[in-house]
Amino acid sequence: xxxxxxxxxxxAAAAGPREAADDALDAARYAAVPPLMESLLHDVRxxxxxxxxxxxxxxxxxxxxDGEVPPGQAKNLRAMREQVARxxxxxxxxxxxxxxRGGSGAGEASLSETLERVLxxxxxxxxxxxxxxxxxIEAGLNVRLADLSExxxxxxxPVLRAFERAEAGSEVAIVARGEGARVVLEVVxxxxxxxxxxxxxxxGLERACARLDVELQLRGGTCRLVFPRA
Numbered sequence: 001x002x003x004x005x006x007x008x009x010x011x012a013a014a015a016g017p018r019e020a021a022d023d024a025l026d027a028a029r030y031a032a033v034p035p036l037m038e039s040l041l042h043d044v045r046x047x048x049x050x051x052x053x054x055x056x057x058x059x060x061x062x063x064x065x066d067g068e069v070p071p072g073q074a075k076n077l078r079a080m081r082e083q084v085a086r087x088x089x090x091x092x093x094x095x096x097x098x099x100x101r102g103g104s105g106a107g108e109a110s111l112s113e114t115l116e117r118v119l120x121x122x123x124x125x126x127x128x129x130x131x132x133x134x135x136x137i138e139a140g141l142n143v144r145l146a147d148l149s150e151x152x153x154x155x156x157x158p159v160l161r162a163f164e165r166a167e168a169g170s171e172v173a174i175v176a177r178g179e180g181a182r183v184v185l186e187v188v189x190x191x192x193x194x195x196x197x198x199x200x201x202x203x204g205l206e207r208a209c210a211r212l213d214v215e216l217q218l219r220g221g222t223c224r225l226v227f228p229r230a
Contacts, residue, residue: 041095044087051084093121107148108230111155111183112141115176118155122163130168137176141183142230146212154212157205158187158223164198165189165221183229189221 059077062069069077115137126133145151162172171190176183196202202218209216215226 038095041091044091048084048088052081055080055084093117105148106144106146108142108144109148109151110141111143111151111176111185111227112137112139114151115155115174115185118152118159119174122156122159125160125163126172129163129166131163131166132169132171134171134173135175136173138178141176141178143183143227144230145214145227150208150212154205154208154214154225155185157201157208158185158225161198161201161205161223162187162189162221164201165193165196167191178229181229183227185225185227187223191221193221 055077059069062073062077064070068074115135119133119135143151159172159174166172166189173186173188173190175186175188178184205223206216208214209225215224217224217226
């Protein structure tokens with residue numbers, strides 16, 4: 001892995017007690033996310049399933065002699081089904097990126113499709129921060145990775161970093177393209193801020209890239225990840 005960055009990281013051996021305690025706390029917080037997300041999925045899906053079942057029961061009860069639900073009520077039932085499916089889909093998306101299941105092993109995956117899902121998951125966060133996302137994602141970009149289960153979370157990190165650094169109303173360009181035997185992801189902020197506002201995210205990104213043998217380059221407002229192309 002090659003890292004070129006304006007951010008100076010403190011080596012673990014040189015970190016003081018406070019920095020070490022902060023690192024341990026961040027690690028503990030992250031470690032708590034997967035089991036909590038699993039519990040949330042289980043606890044929320046039970047009432048979602050109950051709602052779906054009762055909607056079908058209600059549909060049967062509302063049918064007239066002709067076997068059809070009156071148009072006005074059918075519209076309401078359809079809207080409720082769509083919202084139940086929407087909540088279930090949102091939960092699945094978040095689980096895909098937050099719950100690390102491991103054990104996937106090395107292999108090939110579509111960076112293009114995974115990145116599209118990442119942007120869908122982060123859509124609300126971008127709107128909340130009033131950041132304008134400008135995606136330019138080349139179709140059909142497949143990459144090789146040592147652990148496929150990490151791809152989604154890895155792609156999430158540079159976009160989150162940009163959101164945390166961006167000023168309200170500014171733009172973030174997200175460009176994914178093929179360059180010969182490599183696939184390059186660049187997340188570029190419109191304003192080049194020298195101070196690092198997301199040191200925890202950067203530290204996690206550095207560790208993930210080192211573990212997965214992905215080249216990472218950080219230069220101010222530009223984050224560049226280079227993957228071997230499949």
